[in-house]
Amino acid sequence: MTLHKHWKGIALFLLPALVLYGAFFIYPLGFVFSLSFTQWNGISPPVFRGVQNFIDLALDSTFRLSVRNNFIWALSLGFLQIFLAALVAMILSRRPAGWRVLRTVYFLPNVISQVAIAMLWMAIYNAEHGVLNQILTAVGLEQWTHNWLGEIETALPAIIAQQVLYIGYFMIIILAGTMAIPVSFYEAAEIDGANVWQQEIHITLPMERGILITSMTLAMAYGMRHFEATFLMTAGGPANSTSVMGLMLYNKMGFLDYGHANAVGAVLIILGGVVIVTIRSLLGQRQAAAEMRQ
Amino acid sequence: MRKTTSPAVDAIAKTGKWIVLGFFLIITFIPLLWLVISSFKTDLELINKPFLLPKVWQIQNYVNAFQLSDLHLLFLHSVIVSAAATALNIFVASMASYALSRFRFGLNNVILSIILAGVLIPIIALMVPYFQLISKLGIYDSLGALILTYAAINLPISVFLIHGFMGTVPKELEEAGLIDGCNFWQRYARIVFPLSRLGVVTAGTFVFLYAWNEFIYALLLTSSVRARTLQLGIRFFKSQFRAEYTSMYAALVVTMIPSIAVYILFHEKIIQGLSSGAVKG
Numbered sequence: 120m121t122l123h124k125h126w127k128g129i130a131l132f133l134l135p136a137l138v139l140y141g142a143f144f145i146y147p148l149g150f151v152f153s154l155s156f157t158q159w160n161g162i163s164p165p166v167f168r169g170v171q172n173f174i175d176l177a178l179d180s181t182f183r184l185s186v187r188n189n190f191i192w193a194l195s196l197g198f199l200q201i202f203l204a205a206l207v208a209m210i211l212s213r214r215p216a217g218w219r220v221l222r223t224v225y226f227l228p229n230v231i232s233q234v235a236i237a238m239l240w241m242a243i244y245n246a247e248h249g250v251l252n253q254i255l256t257a258v259g260l261e262q263w264t265h266n267w268l269g270e271i272e273t274a275l276p277a278i279i280a281q282q283v284l285y286i287g288y289f290m291i292i293i294l295a296g297t298m299a300i301p302v303s304f305y306e307a308a309e310i311d312g313a314n315v316w317q318q319e320i321h322i323t324l325p326m327e328r329g330i331l332i333t334s335m336t337l338a339m340a341y342g343m344r345h346f347e348a349t350f351l352m353t354a355g356g357p358a359n360s361t362s363v364m365g366l367m368l369y370n371k372m373g374f375l376d377y378g379h380a381n382a383v384g385a386v387l388i389i390l391g392g393v394v395i396v397t398i399r400s401l402l403g404q405r406q407a408a409a410e411m412r413q
Numbered sequence: 414m415r416k417t418t419s420p421a422v423d424a425i426a427k428t429g430k431w432i433v434l435g436f437f438l439i440i441t442f443i444p445l446l447w448l449v450i451s452s453f454k455t456d457l458e459l460i461n462k463p464f465l466l467p468k469v470w471q472i473q474n475y476v477n478a479f480q481l482s483d484l485h486l487l488f489l490h491s492v493i494v495s496a497a498a499t500a501l502n503i504f505v506a507s508m509a510s511y512a513l514s515r516f517r518f519g520l521n522n523v524i525l526s527i528i529l530a531g532v533l534i535p536i537i538a539l540m541v542p543y544f545q546l547i548s549k550l551g552i553y554d555s556l557g558a559l560i561l562t563y564a565a566i567n568l569p570i571s572v573f574l575i576h577g578f579m580g581t582v583p584k585e586l587e588e589a590g591l592i593d594g595c596n597f598w599q600r601y602a603r604i605v606f607p608l609s610r611l612g613v614v615t616a617g618t619f620v621f622l623y624a625w626n627e628f629i630y631a632l633l634l635t636s637s638v639r640a641r642t643l644q645l646g647i648r649f650f651k652s653q654f655r656a657e658y659t660s661m662y663a664a665l666v667v668t669m670i671p672s673i674a675v676y677i678l679f680h681e682k683i684i685q686g687l688s689s690g691a692v693k694g
Contacts, residue, residue: 129518133513136528139561143539150545215430239665372540380540384538
């Protein structure tokens with residue numbers, strides 16, 4: 120369509136989106152990075168202090184623990200959750216009885232709020248009358264019972280497990296890709312005598328490579344951003360053992376320590392970017408932007 | 414030696430397949446079912462017989478839920494915030510998508526890429542600037558703060574979904590509109606927007622669910638009950654309900670009903686929306 124007649128309309132139509140995007144994406148990014156070099160309480164003017172905030176963070180054992188936990192989250196989601204999601208997608212792609220219903224039910228927890236899910240799992244993990252301990256006791260495994268969210272050894276695995284097992288989101292993405300592979304490929308392989316495993320390894324996996332890498336990248340990015348379940352279920356405890364960067368940011372803000380809060384934010388953004396770039400270059404795929412659009 | 418699968422291997426594979434499917438069915442569904450059933454029990458039944466059905470289904474728990482908390486008010490707030498954020502988001506995103514997908518002006522791809530790159534930014538890292546921005550706008554602790562924030566955060570995903578659909582509307586239809594004297598706004602509102610409704614509905618579903626379930630910024634950008642949404646309200650349930658767990662579970666079930674209703678109505682759209690990203694990727 121001819122442009123010169125419409126430029127006013129185009130500009131007017133783009134304006135609201137650009138204003139909102141500028142206010143909620145571009146300005147905040149600049150804000151986080153520039154104020155991460157200052158000492159600031161949100162009221163008096165910020166005081167520049169170079170990279171001191173970042174040095175403070177590097178020396179802070181809770182922050183180092185948080186970064187470690189974020190990487191544990193990223194690896195658990197990126198590998199374990201994607202593996203499970205791919206496994207289930209592989210099974211469902213062969214359209215077993217009831218596969219549509221199963222697909223719908225598996226995704227159900229993903230539409231329910233993290234807060235409600237956290238409350239539910241707190242009831243499951245509860246030390247005294249939690250569902251998990253009751254089941255263990257009932258089947259004679261009393262020695263396996265724990266104060267799941269209250270013990271240092273079990274708290275982090277318990278929160279992570281609760282998220283890793285909700286495979287619905289990535290299962291649907293991977294399943295869609297698998298189902299887009301022409302059936303004739305499998306038929307040809309079957310005529311050549313390939314069994315189901317051989318078909319999956321020699322047809323599905325190579326054709327799915329792009330989607331699997333995208334899913335891993337996204338899952339790891341989510342791991343670096345993790346906040347809600349930890350905030351609600353343990354608030355970082357016991358003894359900071361489940362702390363993550365997002366939680367530290369929130370706590371620093373609570374103390375009106377906006378300089379350090381923004382420094383944590385800056386590290387979170389940078390490490391998130393590093394994880395995305397690393398996994399993509401390691402796995403030899405570089406069309407990052409195109410594939411991250413979901 | 415062509416056939417590599419024996420009946421025994423087949424049987425093991427089959428059993429394994431159903432074990433995996435059954436396991437995830439239990440994980441994703443049974444805890445939710447347990448919560449719903451528990452919300453109809455007495456507190457004594459919940460503690461003593463957690464896995465049995467209630468003797469008498471306690472509808473009273475749901476009455477308590479509304480009496481012990483401000484559930485009706487929180488519910489209303491959540492409905493307003495989610496509906497308004499979805500409307501604002503779809504309005505802004507669809508106008509931008511129209512300009513970006515129906516005209517070529519050199520900057521198209523640059524603007525589109527910048528907007529879509531928004532999904533790469535961890536929104537959680539932006540707590541301090543969002544708090545400052547909302548405070549400076551003078552809308553801290555108001556529903557407006559959440560409406561604006563949720564609408565903005567979801568621009569990238571909505572533009573992604575709607576832009577794709579708008580690009581497929583045939584040019585001839587728009588040209589026919591032009592000949593009939595439709596102006597810029599009319600061609601968007603009467604021709605292209607209605608014809609992209611598949612993308613619009615999918616995007617709207619995502620934004621609504623996001624807004625309904627959002628917690629972090631509801632926590633950060635509001636402080637009093639006048640702007641409190643359901644998700645934030647759940648945090649206060651523990652102190653409001655004290656030991657009355659079953660009433661608290663009833664309140665929890667109430668907070669989930671809209672999400673589940675939207676999912677039942679639109680699950681095809683949600684699955685389609687996620688799948689479209691996958692296939693394009």
